[in-house]
Amino acid sequence: ETGVTQTPRHLVMGMTNKKSLKCEQHLGHNAMYWYKQSAKKPLELMFVYSLEERVENNSVPSRFSPECPNSSHLFLHLHTLQPEDSALYLCASSQTLAGAPQYFGPGTRLTVL
């Protein structure tokens, strides 16, 4: 498999559930990102990891918990979400933190009931 993959592609969860989103990049990149894409709003950068270290957390609520066990994998753990958290969650990677375009996965469409 090539590029950036994300699983699951679709997820429906209740407000009390705990679930995780997975992202894997096969590009040998060192930086990975989580974005939230909501209707009628610009993409929102949530988290940035470089070489498995979190370098940015853009005031994201604690009900979203990222994990980066190695440079190829990135997780987003979800718990006690709200309906307004329903969105498309996109993962991206880049060669380094600076000076590189980002390559995106297909996203996970999350619906919170």
Added chain:
Amino acid sequence: GNSVTQMEGPVTLSEEAFLTINCTYTATGYPSLFWYVQYPGEGLQLLLKATKADDKGSNKGFEATYRKETTSFHLEKGSVQVSDSAVYFCALSRTQGGSEKLVFGKGTKLTVNP
């Protein structure tokens, strides 16, 4: 601050029509500029980029020129196809704290009819 403004959609064209999607930016310093495309059900794909003033990015028949004097990066294509139907995002990159961040516009949905 840094921001990107692109024309509101949706845009509906007939096949072989000329396409322009306007994008203007506000930034400190000299950002790189990008156009990304998102086809239905997929993530964003890098379409083209320009890294300095007067650079022209091009790919798949699309072009955009980095205009510093007008702070613009308009996307153009001479003859669109049905397969170009997608959402197009203009973005700039800014370097902060040693990392490069992308700032996106809200996206413009393009529909091309046969």
